[in-house]
Amino acid sequence: MTMIADNLQRVRARIAQAATACQRKPDSVTLLAVSKTFPAEAVRQAYAAGQTAFGENYIQEAVDKMAALADLPLVWHCIGPIQSNKTRLVAEHFDWAHSVDRLKIAQRLSDQRPEGMAPLQVCIQVNIDGGPTKAGVAPEAVLELARQIAALPRLHLRGLMTIPEPAADFASACAVHTRARALFDALNAEGLQLDTLSMGMTADLEAAVQSGSTLVRVGTAIFGKRDYATA
Numbered sequence: 001m002t003m004i005a006d007n008l009q010r011v012r013a014r015i016a017q018a019a020t021a022c023q024r025k026p027d028s029v030t031l032l033a034v035s036k037t038f039p040a041e042a043v044r045q046a047y048a049a050g051q052t053a054f055g056e057n058y059i060q061e062a063v064d065k066m067a068a069l070a071d072l073p074l075v076w077h078c079i080g081p082i083q084s085n086k087t088r089l090v091a092e093h094f095d096w097a098h099s100v101d102r103l104k105i106a107q108r109l110s111d112q113r114p115e116g117m118a119p120l121q122v123c124i125q126v127n128i129d130g131g132p133t134k135a136g137v138a139p140e141a142v143l144e145l146a147r148q149i150a151a152l153p154r155l156h157l158r159g160l161m162t163i164p165e166p167a168a169d170f171a172s173a174c175a176v177h178t179r180a181r182a183l184f185d186a187l188n189a190e191g192l193q194l195d196t197l198s199m200g201m202t203a204d205l206e207a208a209v210q211s212g213s214t215l216v217r218v219g220t221a222i223f224g225k226r227d228y229a230t231a
């Protein structure tokens with residue numbers, strides 16, 4: 001077995017254990033393998049081990065990788081910041097975008113989504129722990145943005161995404177993730193029909209699953225430590 005296959009098995013076991021510990025079904029949590037900075041060959045190995053959903057932050061890097069892997073039926077998620085000048089690449093190449101936090105970006109993605117493709121699946125990034133310089137819409141502004149995005153013809157609003165600061169311990173990680181879950185539930189109570197809460201990474205996936213995440217984005221535990229110097 002390759003190292004990546006072995007790591008994937010461990011991560012799936014972590015998710016299953018975290019889910020059963022809180023009476024959730026293991027398959028109620030989707031695993032997104034975050035392959036940023038890793039070569040197409042690493043993605044190919046993960047695919048051989050049964051992984052089909054991959055997350056990328058750097059849009060040009062991702063598009064190059066997609067071309068190298070066009071023979072595989074992969075689902076690509078954009079999880080990095082999306083500037084206006086990159087919306088066309090995202091709209092033309094990705095299946096999902098998790099990091100939408102402004103109407104202007106959502107509008108461009110909808111306008112630029114090619115007719116022949118399924119609608120772009122979208123999550124709104126929420127700044128759940130209030131960092132002033134962080135990406136993500138403020139929690140109190142999410143409902144209005146969600147309604148606006150839900151009305152765009154070529155997007156399908158699926159849920160929320162968060163990237164909280166690393167927490168000191170399990171309980172404080174759960175406290176932040178639980179706020180995101182409450183916001184998600186409140187939007188559904190307003191009739192938005194969201195099914196995806198994208199939260200939890202290598203360090204905090206157990207806390208995220210316990211707090212109601214439906215999708216965890218895991219890089220390091222699958223592919224190893226990232227080397228940004230050579231990326």
Ligand SMILES: *Cc1c(COP(=O)(O)O)cnc(C)c1O
Nearest residue numbers: 034079201202203217218219220
């Ligand atoms: C890099 C990244 C991840 C994966 O982080 P790990 O700690 O390596 O699991 C998840 N989400 C986002 C938005 C990222 O940028």
